Amino acid sequence: MKSLLNPFPLGVYNGPEYFCNRSAEVKEINQMINHGANIALFAIRRLGKTGLIHHVFNGHKSNKKTACIYVDILATRNIAEFTNLIATAVYNKFPQQNTLGKKISELFKRFRPTITFDELSGTPSLSLTIDTKTQKENTIGQIFQFLDKQKVKVVFAIDEFQQILEYPESNTEAILRTQIQQLKNTTFIFCGSNQKMMHQIFNSAKRPFFGSCSNLNLGYIDEKDYQSFIKKKFNQRQRTIDDEALDFICRWTCLHTFYTQHFCHTLFNKNKVHSTLKDVRETAIDILNLNEGIYFQYKNLLTAAQWNLLRAIACEEHVYQPQSKLFIEKYKLGTPALVKRGLDALLEKEMIFYQSGVEKPYYEVYDKFLMRWLQYK
Numbered sequence: 388m389k390s391l392l393n394p395f396p397l398g399v400y401n402g403p404e405y406f407c408n409r410s411a412e413v414k415e416i417n418q419m420i421n422h423g424a425n426i427a428l429f430a431i432r433r434l435g436k437t438g439l440i441h442h443v444f445n446g447h448k449s450n451k452k453t454a455c456i457y458v459d460i461l462a463t464r465n466i467a468e469f470t471n472l473i474a475t476a477v478y479n480k481f482p483q484q485n486t487l488g489k490k491i492s493e494l495f496k497r498f499r500p501t502i503t504f505d506e507l508s509g510t511p512s513l514s515l516t517i518d519t520k521t522q523k524e525n526t527i528g529q530i531f532q533f534l535d536k537q538k539v540k541v542v543f544a545i546d547e548f549q550q551i552l553e554y555p556e557s558n559t560e561a562i563l564r565t566q567i568q569q570l571k572n573t574t575f576i577f578c579g580s581n582q583k584m585m586h587q588i589f590n591s592a593k594r595p596f597f598g599s600c601s602n603l604n605l606g607y608i609d610e611k612d613y614q615s616f617i618k619k620k621f622n623q624r625q626r627t628i629d630d631e632a633l634d635f636i637c638r639w640t641c642l643h644t645f646y647t648q649h650f651c652h653t654l655f656n657k658n659k660v661h662s663t664l665k666d667v668r669e670t671a672i673d674i675l676n677l678n679e680g681i682y683f684q685y686k687n688l689l690t691a692a693q694w695n696l697l698r699a700i701a702c703e704e705h706v707y708q709p710q711s712k713l714f715i716e717k718y719k720l721g722t723p724a725l726v727k728r729g730l731d732a733l734l735e736k737e738m739i740f741y742q743s744g745v746e747k748p749y750y751e752v753y754d755k756f757l758m759r760w761l762q763y764k
């Protein structure tokens with residue numbers, strides 16, 4: 388992969404060189420893939436689920452026996468669109484020049500496809516004929532079944548999987564579960580950023596996917612690992628960074644991957660040969676100033692009570708008992724009932740999240756930069 392100007396790229400995965408650690412998780416996922424276990428990958432938003440999947444898949448790049456296929460279904464609205472997205476990914480994965488590619492093209496002909504090409508990238512997109520109830524329920528299964536019988540192991544990663552709960556077909560979970568259950572040589576990684584919906588799908592005993600996957604909870608990257616990664620990236624570009632500056636970055640961004648990465652990206656763009664605590668402090672203020680407009684927009688979208696509660700949670704960083712007298716009086720939040728309503732609204736809007744995977748669960752502001760801005764103001 389090409390060398391980037393800034394070693395802390397934002398957005399898409401840019402190869403192992405720009406990816407920090409996650410070696411234990413990679414190992415665990417690969418073991419599950421080898422054992423043919425389907426995986427449900429859980430983590431709060433922006434912690435690195437999607438990046439991790441691409442990182443695992445990158446490791447299989449030259450492995451001819453395994454085909455890794457990634458789809459993000461966030462934009463799909465029904466089972467037909469879901470099927471078309473999978474079909475397109477499969478079609479693009481196997482070039483038509485090789486035997487399997489030819490077989491796949493033959494398979495898709497059965498579904499009378501329309502092929503369109505993306506204007507910019509030229510990538511083909513398939514739209515199969517999926518009109519009747521039977522077609523909606525069976526087409527996806529036929530694609531999976533066909534691939535499962537080939538001489539290649541297929542790993543499907545379906546990102547933003549909770550989107551299936553928005554489909555009008557109420558039996559989507561049951562349809563997928565039934566089809567997936569029959570496969571022998573195919574593994575699925577389901578991942579999604581809406582924690583509540585993901586738990587609904589995988590962890591409610593009454594639902595089709597319950598017990599069908601091994602759960603993997605992605606945590607924060609270890610601070611020491613992250614610090615040495617950042618330092619190394621600076622050093623590789625003939626730059627240095629002070630230890631106290633590294634401490635500040637990790638603390639200030641709470642090691643929430645997206646925010647740590649974003650911070651380092653911005654700091655690196657300052658083009659300092661040597662970065663000190665003063666430089667990182669300035670970078671922090673720059674980031675907050677740059678985002679201020681968005682934060683005022685948030686304020687307009689919330690009620691005064693919700694905004695006050697958000698600020699109170701930001702100031703405390705971790706709130707264990709939001710309905711306690713102490714917390715309510717300290718921040719003048721009214722009554723426990725009002726706080727409860729506020730919490731529900733902020734959770735629903737994903738402005739805060741509930742960290743339940745620890746001994747003493749707590750509420751925390753989702754966006755770490757917003758949290759710092761609220762503290763700062």
Ligand SMILES: Nc1ncnc2c1ncn2[C@@H]1O[C@H](COP(=O)(O)OP(=O)(O)O)[C@@H](O)[C@H]1O
Pocket residue numbers: 396397398399405406407408409430431432433434435436437438439580644645646648
């Ligand atoms: N291990 C990592 N090393 C470096 N940067 C990472 C790592 N994991 C994630 N990131 C950065 O964090 C951002 C958010 O990660 P992403 O995988 O999109 O999170 P999620 O899918 O959990 O919402 C990515 O755009 C990437 O810049």
Ligand SMILES: [Mg+2]
Pocket residue numbers: 436437438546580
């Ligand atoms: Mg993601």
